[in-house]
Amino acid sequence: MSRQLAQRARDAGRVLAAATGEERAAAVRAIAAALREPGFVGELERANAADVEDARKAGQAEALLDRLRFGAARLAATAQAALEVAALPDPVGEVVERSTRPNGLVVERVRAPLGTILMIYEARPNVTVDAAALCLRSGNACLLRGGSEARRSNEALCAGIGSALSRSGLPADAVLFVPPDRQLLDDLLKEDERIDLCIPRGGPSLIRFVAERSRIPVIKHYLGVCHVYVAEDADLDVAERIVIDAKVSRPGVCNAAECLLVDARSAQAALPRLARALRGRGVELRCDERALPLVAGGVPAKADDFGREFLDLVMAVAVVDGLDGALGHIARYGSRHTEAIVTRDAARAEKFLRGVDASCAVVNASTRFNDGGELGLGAEIGISTSKLHAYGPMGLRELTCTRFLVRGDGQVRT
């Protein structure tokens, strides 16, 4: 079962790699159109309603139910996002470098698809469409293994995508639904001859399951434990605006801030003000011993509140000693996702950028800018917290590899 599934994807990937960029873009447009057809919308709504009903009966939290809900409006927005992916420049065949060697050889480094990508994610049906569009546009086949709660929705989406592919003249197997079954996933993770990349997006237990078992290269899209460090010289208007945006604008996403660090030298002035602004937006503040006396309405932090991804209107708060104190705290508790400093001192800002280990280091702006669209990559498949191959947002280019093409006229080495 797992081998057949992986082989079907691999065979389809060969066809995709040989197709032109325009053929792949047209297929993505055809998918977007198919998802808007009234017959399909009705079918998907029924499948999704059944998923939501089962999840409710199983006592799932409202946050999960909200991510799971996928009605006509969300479907239309997702189809629109797919159209935007279709309009992005084709990464395949892009010449990254070209040189002529002293012996006359012309050496090019060009982008090529990876082959087959296994996506593993939780109960967000829009990821099914986003991943299919990005993989197809970059010439890759994909195996889509979403969460069990979204099973019917994902199966319906993959069926719709497959039909649209067939009508476009590309293989329906280029996007394959993988039933949510742990044994099947375990088997697929051994198919390193047929699958080129595995991208897990989700919580710790899912990521650990995949990382421990996979023989396929894995790029983890993992926790965002993002900090905002307010340096002693920070402009407090700027600091307040950034901290509020980073924490409150969308608390459930990975680039939201989870911890506020305030410099000891300015904490007396800065912390009460920042705390008041956060509390005014309904944020619960869990404070270390030094921060607590300065935070009206704060509660004492527990040990595991630092390094924790709340994904909610909750924030840890600590007072640190200077830039080194901030960097030390982040080295201990950060997740290599996004780290921000607020300062007016350019030298301090540069020292922070050099010294912090994160896929995106930010000066005087919100952590929420670590996003493919905001950083200029176009749509993204997620944000990698692995360093290999792609670190940070993964757009179309990050779903390709480069290879060498060498053109000569009879050159030999001896």
Next chain:
Amino acid sequence: MSRQLAQRARDAGRVLAAATGEERAAAVRAIAAALREPGFVGELERANAADVEDARKAGQAEALLDRLRFGAARLAATAQAALEVAALPDPVGEVVERSTRPNGLVVERVRAPLGTILMIYEARPNVTVDAAALCLRSGNACLLRGGSEARRSNEALCAGIGSALSRSGLPADAVLFVPPDRQLLDDLLKEDERIDLCIPRGGPSLIRFVAERSRIPVIKHYLGVCHVYVAEDADLDVAERIVIDAKVSRPGVCNAAECLLVDARSAQAALPRLARALRGRGVELRCDERALPLVAGGVPAKADDFGREFLDLVMAVAVVDGLDGALGHIARYGSRHTEAIVTRDAARAEKFLRGVDASCAVVNASTRFNDGGELGLGAEIGISTSKLHAYGPMGLRELTCTRFLVRGDGQVRT
């Protein structure tokens, strides 16, 4: 033991990442100088002689003994190679892309070290020095786990490198000797929180051992089963020169050709001539049924001679039907390393380049050009046959990742 070792390397890597490019280059130059000191040369010669003697007693093949031998001349050549690495441009901090977003954010994508690299290789002591120089120059700490036959040589080399590092003011732990012990390796491969990349170079059993057990990302430097396809319209002078260079110039390396494919339409003219040239250089030719009648002195190929890395003066020979026949043969038996075509038809050449899946695809030149130096990357740590992160030769840049630096003046998303 494994955790302590990995932690020591990781801590040293933090210091390396904060050092300047010139400090890292100076350390590599200090290592090159240390390896040429008479006292050290004598010490290494004694260690290497003992390794070679033990290997001989254990009945190791002459090819292994030759790779293992590491006297003053090879040491001097290796030290010279390290000096060349020291002279290469620093990849760390290189700005790969820079843009200003509509909201005024300045977004840079810059190169940073990976962190800690675990190298696993066989009995070539020069790899110890090459890997140390490339890792240090690119800001990475390394754990060097060479073959057991070279144990004394590698331990002596790592001790010499460590002393030179200390004298340069960088941590000696930035280059650590890993005793050749399977249990220790097994444990190290679980240290994915402390080791960022594992590079195995070697035979199938070593690669399989690593790939099945590692939780650390692995870039395989694996078999080179390289083909030369002589198309029907090939200039036979060019074809002969390329085939001889690809097979004979250095048969024991991964970019040497292992299989000759000749088009059926021109086989009557081309094959006897190419075969005569190869046989004249002492190459044993193992032929499929269609090639055998055209090859004087050829022997019938066994089934496993196709897809086999001989690393010797042996070559498989097959007659194929046109470009599609050649591409089909390579898709079945190639190892994604290097594939070459000899043709005078530009359209056929481009179709071959597009259709062949290899880290390096070559038109009218020898397969032996798939090499970091020849392709303009400078020194290399090996040739990756994995697609993720680096595909083909891995130079200094391929030992780095890129991360995003974002500079703003108070931007928020809402």
